[in-house]
Amino acid sequence: MNKTIITLAAATLFSHSVLATTELPDKQAELPAHPKTEKSDHLVPRDFSTIPNTPFGDKVKQGYSLFVNTQTLQGKYVNNQQNCVNCHMQAGMKADSAPLWGAFMAYPAYRSKNDKVNTYAERIQGCFTYSMNGTPPPQDSPELVALSAYSYWLAMGGLLDKYNMQNTPIPELSDAAVQLGGNDESFILPIEMMKDLPAGKRGSLAGRSFPKLDKPEQAPSIERGEIVYNTTCASCHGANGEGIRDHGVQSFPPLWGKDSFNWGAGMHRVNTAAFFIYENMPLGKSIQITKQEAWDVAAFMNSHERPQDPRFKGDLKANQEKYHNHQGYYGKTVNGKVLGEHSY
Template identity: 45%
Template structure:
C-alpha cells in the first residue's frame, strides 16, 4: 500500500443526525450465518480503474484519512475519520466502511425514519468531529460515499457481515472502576494519547488523537458511551496489540476516559444538561452524561 498506508491511532466515531442517538433498528436486514463467517477482504488499491471513478475513490480516501486538514470548515476538533475506522476504513471490528455502506438506507426506530448513508456520515461530522456536517450533495460527501461504496463493492447488500461495527463486550460482574481504569490508561494509553488525554501533535496536526478535552469528540458522539468505547478499545487498542486487554480492563479504561469533559452535546436543550440527558442520554447505552462523578457534574462541556 503506497498512498493508502496512512493508519492513525484513535477514538471518536459517533452517531447520525440530531435525533439519531441510538443504535439503528435494522431488523429488516439479513444476518450472515455463523458457518459463513469468513473475513471479508475489501478491494486493493491496485484494482482501482484509471478513470473518473478511480480518481473520485482516491479523493474520498484522502478526505477520510486527512479530514481535519482537507475539510477545516466541517471539522471542529482534532480528529479524522480514520481515527475511529482504522486502516483507512478497512479493518474488521473497527466499524469498517465495507460493513456499513451495504446496510443503508436503514430504518431507525428511535426517530421513525429511514436514514441514508449520507445522513449517517453527516452525523459523524456533527458529533464525532464536533463540526458542521457537509451538505449531502457536496463534492466532499460524494467523494466519501464513493470511497465507502468502493470498499463495499464486493460485499453483499443488506447482510450483516462479521467484522461490522465494534463487537459488543459484555459488562463484567464487577462493573467498571475509574481507579483501575486510570492505571490501565497510564500503563497502556498515555504513551500515545498523553497523560491528560491531549493526544500528540506536530505543529498544528495531531499524529495521535486526543481522547478528551476541547479537541476530542463531543458528548453527542457514539464513543461517549462507555460500552461503545469499550468495544472499540477491546478489539483495536493498544494499536498493534488488539485483544490484549481483558474485558475488565477495557471497561475500566473506557469509563475513565469518558468521565472526562469534552465539547458539549450540540443538541443541548435550553442550556439544560438535565433536559438533554433525559431526552438523548437516559436510554443511550452506558454513559455518564448528566451524572455526578466524584462530586462533579459530567456534561458541562469544554467549548470548541
Template identity: 60%
Template sequence: MNHVKSLRSALIALVGLCVPSLVIAAELPDKQAELQVKPKSEDTVYLNPREMSAIPQGAFGDKVRQGYQLFVNTQQLRGKYVGNELNCSNCHMDAGRKPNASPLWAAYMAYPAYRKKNDKVNSFQDRIQGCFTYSMNGQAPANGSEELVALSAYSYWLAMSGLMDQYQVAGEVPELSDAELLKGGKREDFALPAAVKAAMNIDELAKLPGRGFPPIDKPELAYSPERGATVYQAHCQACHGDDGQGLAIAGVYSLPPLWGPQSFNWGAGMHRVNTAANFIYENMPFGKSIQLTNQQAWDVAAYINSKDRPQDPRFKGDVEALQKQYHNHQGYYGQSVNGGAVLGSQSYPVNPDKK
C-alpha cells in the same frame, strides 16, 4: 400492577439521587443506540476489499480516491466541516477496511436504516453527516456535496469490490451516479451482480460479519473510572498522553485526543461507555489489540468518558433536560464524577474556530 409501577418509580428516583463513579453495567434504553452487531466467531470469513491500486482511472475512480484522502486526512476539512483534531480513520481503522472496527464496506451495505438517534430512516449520506456533527465536532456537509459523494463512493467501492471478489465476479466495480451512491446499499433496487444476489439477501448483506464493534461481555464488577485510570496509565498514556490530549508534531496529530476540547463531543457514539469498551477491547492498544481483559476495557472506557469534552450539539441550555432525552444510557453526561462539576455544564464549544 400499580404496586409494581410504584416500586419501579421509587427505585428510579433513588438511583437518580445518587451520582456514583461506579455505574452498574445494566441494560438501559439507549436513545443513541447504533445498529445491532453480532458477536465475533472464530471461524468468521470477512470481506476483503481490493487494494487501492485497483481503483480504476476516470471520473468515478477519482471520486473513490478523493473519498479515501478525506477519510484518512479529514483534517483537510478543519474549519469547514471538522471542529476537532480527529480523522475518520482514528475509529474506522486501516482506512475503513478493518473488520470489527466499524468498516466502511459493512456500513455502506447497512444503510438506509432507521436510527433512534434522529428518529428517522437514514441514508448513508445522513449517517456520514452525523459523523461530522458529532464525532468530528463540526458541521455536516450539505446534501449532495462533493465531500459526501466522495466518501460514499469510497465506501461503496470497498463494499462492492470485496463482494465481487468473494463471489468470483470478474471486472471493474460498476459505476453509480452521485445520487445512487449517497443512498447506501440496503435497498431492493440496489444493483448487485447476479452471483452476489444469488448468494446473499438484502438482510444478510446489511449484517456482514465484522460490522461495527463486536460486543464484549458485561464486566464482572461495575465499571470504574478509578480502576480505569490505572489501566490508562499502563496501556494508553504512552500514545494518548497523561492528559489524554494525544500526540501532535508541528501541530499535526498523529495520535488523537480522547477528551477535552479537541476530541469527539457528547453526542458522538464513542462517549457511551459500552461502545468505547467494545472498540477498545477489539482494537487497542494500537498495533496490538485484544490485550486487555473485558473488565479493563470497560474500566478504561469509563475513565476516558468520565472526562469533559465538547458539548452535545443538541444542547439548548438545560443539561438535565438533554440528559433525560438523549443520555439515558451507559455514560456520564449530566453526572458529577468524584465530586467534580456536572459533566455537560462546563463543556467545550461545538465546532470552534481552530484559532
C-alpha cells in the same frame, strides 16, 4: 449487472430523501454490536492499485484521502482534532472496527431514535456533527460524494471477490446512488449474491460492527481505569487525554477535552468504547488487555469533560433525559463536577 438501472433507480429514490434538517435528531444512535465472527467470513476490499483512472475513480481516491486525513476539512466541516480513521481502523477496511464496507451495505435503514429512514450520506453527516464536532457536508457536496464513493468501492470490490468474480470490474455509480447506500431495492447486485443478500437485509455482514463484550464481572471503575490508562494508553494519548501533536499535526487523537469528539458521539458511551478498545487497542497490538480492563479504561476515558452535545438547548437535565439514557457520564457528577455543565 445493468449499471444504468442501478443509477437511475437510485437517483429517483434518493430525490425523495431529505439530508438536512433544522433539528438535530439522534443520528448517532448506537451501532448494534454482534458476536465476533470468523475472519474467513469478512470482506476483503480490493487493492488500491485497482482504483480506475476515471472521474469516478478520482472520487474514490478523494474519499480515501479525506477519510485518513479528515483534518484537511478543519474549520470547514471539522472542529476538533479527529480523523475518521481514528475509530474505523485500517482506512475503514478492518473488520470488527465498524468498517465502511459494512456500513455502506447497511443503509438506507430505519432508526427508531429519529423515526425515519437514514441514507448512508446522512450517517456520514451525523459523524461530522458528533464525532468531528463540526458541520455536516451538504448533500451532493464533493466531500460527501467522495466519502460515499470510497465506502461503496470497498464494499462492492469485497463482495465481488468473495463470490469469485475477481475479473468483474466494480460498476461506477452516480453521485445519488452512492449517497443512498447499498441496502435498497434500487441497488441491484449480481444474481449470484441476491439469495444471500436480499435488499433490506444487507446490514449484517460479518465483522461490520465492534464485537460485543460480555458484561464485566465488576462494574466499570473509573479508578481502576485510570491505572490502565496510565500504564497502557497515555504513551500515545497523553497524560491528560490530549493525544500527541507534533509540528501542528495530530498523530494520535485526543480522547477528551476541547479537541475530542463531543457528548453526542457514539464513542462517549462506556459500552461502545469498551467494545472498540478491547478489539483495537493498543494500536497494532489489539486484545492485549483483559475485558474487565477494557470496561474500566472506557469508563475512565469517558468520565472527562468534552465538547457539548450539539442537541443541547440550555437544559442539561432535559438533554440528558432525552438523549443519554445509556452507559455514559453526561449530566452525572464525577469528582464533584457535573459533566456537561461546563462543556467546551
